[in-house]
Amino acid sequence: MKQNKSxxxxxxxxxxxxxxxxFILPSALLVAVFVLIPCFNVVYLSFTDWNGVATxxxxxxxxxxxxxxxxxxxxxxxxxxxxxxxxLGLTVLTIIISFAVALVLDKKGKGRxxxxxxxxxxxxxxxxxxxxxxxxxxxxxxxxxxMINKVIEQCGGEKINWLETVGLTxxxxxxxxxxxxxxxxxxxxxxxxxxxxxxxxxxxAIDGATERQQxxxxxxxxxxxxxxxxxLTTSIAAxxxxxxxxxxxxxxxGTTTLLLSQRITFYAFQTMEYGRSSALAVVLIAIITxxxxxxxxxxxxxEDIT
Amino acid sequence: MKKRxxxxxxxxxxxxxxCTLLILVPIYYFVIGAFKPRKxxxxxxxxxxxxxxxxxxxxxxxxxxxxxxxxxxTATITLVAIALLIVVSxxxxxxxxxxxxxxxxxxxSLLITCMVVPFVACVxxxxxxxxxxxxxxxxxxxxxxxxGWNIPFATFLFTGFMKGIPGELEDAAYIDGxxxxxxxxxxxxxxxxxxIASCCIVSGTGIWNDYLVCNTTLxxxxxxxxxxxxxxxxxxxxxxxxxxxxxxxxxxxxxxxxFLCLQKYFIKGIxxxxxxx
Numbered sequence: 115m116k117q118n119k120s121x122x123x124x125x126x127x128x129x130x131x132x133x134x135x136x137f138i139l140p141s142a143l144l145v146a147v148f149v150l151i152p153c154f155n156v157v158y159l160s161f162t163d164w165n166g167v168a169t170x171x172x173x174x175x176x177x178x179x180x181x182x183x184x185x186x187x188x189x190x191x192x193x194x195x196x197x198x199x200x201x202l203g204l205t206v207l208t209i210i211i212s213f214a215v216a217l218v219l220d221k222k223g224k225g226r227x228x229x230x231x232x233x234x235x236x237x238x239x240x241x242x243x244x245x246x247x248x249x250x251x252x253x254x255x256x257x258x259x260x261m262i263n264k265v266i267e268q269c270g271g272e273k274i275n276w277l278e279t280v281g282l283t284x285x286x287x288x289x290x291x292x293x294x295x296x297x298x299x300x301x302x303x304x305x306x307x308x309x310x311x312x313x314x315x316x317x318x319a320i321d322g323a324t325e326r327q328q329x330x331x332x333x334x335x336x337x338x339x340x341x342x343x344x345x346l347t348t349s350i351a352a353x354x355x356x357x358x359x360x361x362x363x364x365x366x367x368g369t370t371t372l373l374l375s376q377r378i379t380f381y382a383f384q385t386m387e388y389g390r391s392s393a394l395a396v397v398l399i400a401i402i403t404x405x406x407x408x409x410x411x412x413x414x415x416x417e418d419i420t
Numbered sequence: 421m422k423k424r425x426x427x428x429x430x431x432x433x434x435x436x437x438x439c440t441l442l443i444l445v446p447i448y449y450f451v452i453g454a455f456k457p458r459k460x461x462x463x464x465x466x467x468x469x470x471x472x473x474x475x476x477x478x479x480x481x482x483x484x485x486x487x488x489x490x491x492x493x494t495a496t497i498t499l500v501a502i503a504l505l506i507v508v509s510x511x512x513x514x515x516x517x518x519x520x521x522x523x524x525x526x527x528x529s530l531l532i533t534c535m536v537v538p539f540v541a542c543v544x545x546x547x548x549x550x551x552x553x554x555x556x557x558x559x560x561x562x563x564x565x566x567x568g569w570n571i572p573f574a575t576f577l578f579t580g581f582m583k584g585i586p587g588e589l590e591d592a593a594y595i596d597g598x599x600x601x602x603x604x605x606x607x608x609x610x611x612x613x614x615x616i617a618s619c620c621i622v623s624g625t626g627i628w629n630d631y632l633v634c635n636t637t638l639x640x641x642x643x644x645x646x647x648x649x650x651x652x653x654x655x656x657x658x659x660x661x662x663x664x665x666x667x668x669x670x671x672x673x674x675x676x677x678x679f680l681c682l683q684k685y686f687i688k689g690i691x692x693x694x695x696x697x
Contacts, residue, residue, distance in 0.1 A: 131523075133600040134515035138527055141512040141571050148546070148568030149534050155545035166544075168551075211439075218436050227433055234683065235440050238447060241675045243629030245647045246668040249654045250450050253661050261449050261465040293446065298690055305691035354538040357631045357651065375540045379636075382544050395541035406536050 160392035179393035201352035203288035216303035237297035248361025251290035287359040306340030342413035454665040477666035485649030501566040513578025531572040561637040618689025646671040
């Protein structure tokens with residue numbers, strides 16, 4: 115009898131497993147065809163000298179594409195610096211500003227501005243597409259006609275050449291991208307802050323902890339998961355950024371603001387060097403993977419300690 | 421002590437107000453710019469009064485970006501991709517969350533790993549694939565691509581939510597002779613409304629706002645889409661500020677309206693991903 119029951123159960127479990135397989139099948143198919151296979155294909159193409167014409171052969175050339183990338187040192191260096199500066203600047207600025215804003219927005223009570231309205235205001239820019247943000251900021255940065263220089267002029271300052279100055283243009287695209295990213299991070303930080311029990315602060319206050327001490331020993335450690343997720347998603351978004359920075363700077367001055375993601379499509383659709391483009395794509399995937407792993411490892415360790 | 425706290429509170433609110441204003445200025449500039457002739461955008465960037473008010477930018481922008489056909493295409497892509505995404509991901513989420521098996525756990529980890537891959541890196545094989553499938557210049561291309569690339573995040577949302585539902589309901593249904601699909605269909609699906617809303621909104625905004633997929637798999641002349649339209653118009657006529665603003669306003673308006681109606685779900689969808697890193 116007992117044995118009979120267990121057979122019955124395993125049969126039922128097997129049946130459920132089969133149904134489960136059917137359940138994951140459609141999503142697995144879509145992911146395989148449109149994400150995984152293209153992803154492996156890119157790695158394969160990066161070892162060939164294919165020119166994109168369907169009938170022309172894909173000759174295996176080993177590491178030639180990678181060597182070509184790396185040997186073009188000044189070009190590759192400029193691109194990597196532009197990309198790293200952009201990613202680092204965007205991430206750091208976004209995290210600091212959104213954390214500060216979330217801390218203040220989290221405080222409610224008498225004499226404070228309406229929270230719902232403020233939160234929506236910060237969130238608003240994130241609704242706009244990269245294209246719209248790019249167009250808008252390009253116009254704002256315009257040397258003669260842009261709003262920013264107009265305001266500076268009216269205040270008696272001197273016009274700034276935002277989009278043709280080495281260094282400053284990097285900052286210009288970072289500022290625009292930060293503006294478009296802040297809202298998401300603010301919302302995530304606020305959710306994190308609301309998850310911290312008020313009892314902790316009360317207990318700390320009774321023990322005589324100052325507000326600064328409370329922040330250091332309660333808020334920041336308990337916010338570590340939110341900080342991790344914001345760091346991760348923002349830096350990944352930075353490496354993926356494509357049309358937003360391009361519409362603002364077109365990579366100028368020179369190619370000092372041309373990012374890795376934009377070079378991939380440049381090699382693919384302008385110069386038809388599919389192998390080189392694919393090699394660059396593999397570099398991008400590698401960078402994003404390494405950063406995700408590093409950040410996860412570092413933050414996990416921190417979370418464990420506290 | 422009390423008084424100093426009051427001063428501090430005031431300063432905090434003041435800084436917050438100024439920063440919020442700074443965040444809103446670009447939006448204000450762009451929205452009022454859509455209703456001003458170019459000359460006024462240049463001369464008085466931050467003022468709008470009755471004298472300079474004009475609706476003249478809109479017809480021109482609608483024509484330049486081919487707004488109506490573009491709106492139709494973008495809306496089709498977004499709606500169909502989202503519908504497909506929700507069906508497929510909720511099924512997968514159910515299997516992962518509710519059927520115990522190593523296999524499903526591995527599948528879940530694989531999906532999570534996929535979240536890291538940037539679309540732009542896979543652009544060449546995808547364009548080739550779409551051409552080989554005979555889908556170049558067909559909205560089905562971006563629909564399938566968008567559904568595929570959004571599955572990892574959507575499945576993550578659905579799995580997380582379904583793991584949190586207590587098992588009694590399910591057990592009772594199984595005892596009453598309900599099939600596995602019946603449990604999904606009758607017990608879980610009705611409970612999923614909030615996640616479906618969040619998923620619609622988060623993935624929907626992404627698909628609506630996408631430029632790269634549409635630009636690489638559709639032909640801009642045959643199948644205009646909103647973001648490609650704006651991008652190309654602006655690349656050709658960099659100085660037509662009024663038209664660019666009007667066009668940008670028209671393409672963003674549907675998302676803004678959606679946000680104002682469903683704010684709660686926007687916030688929920690975004691934070692859902694952050695609760696469990």
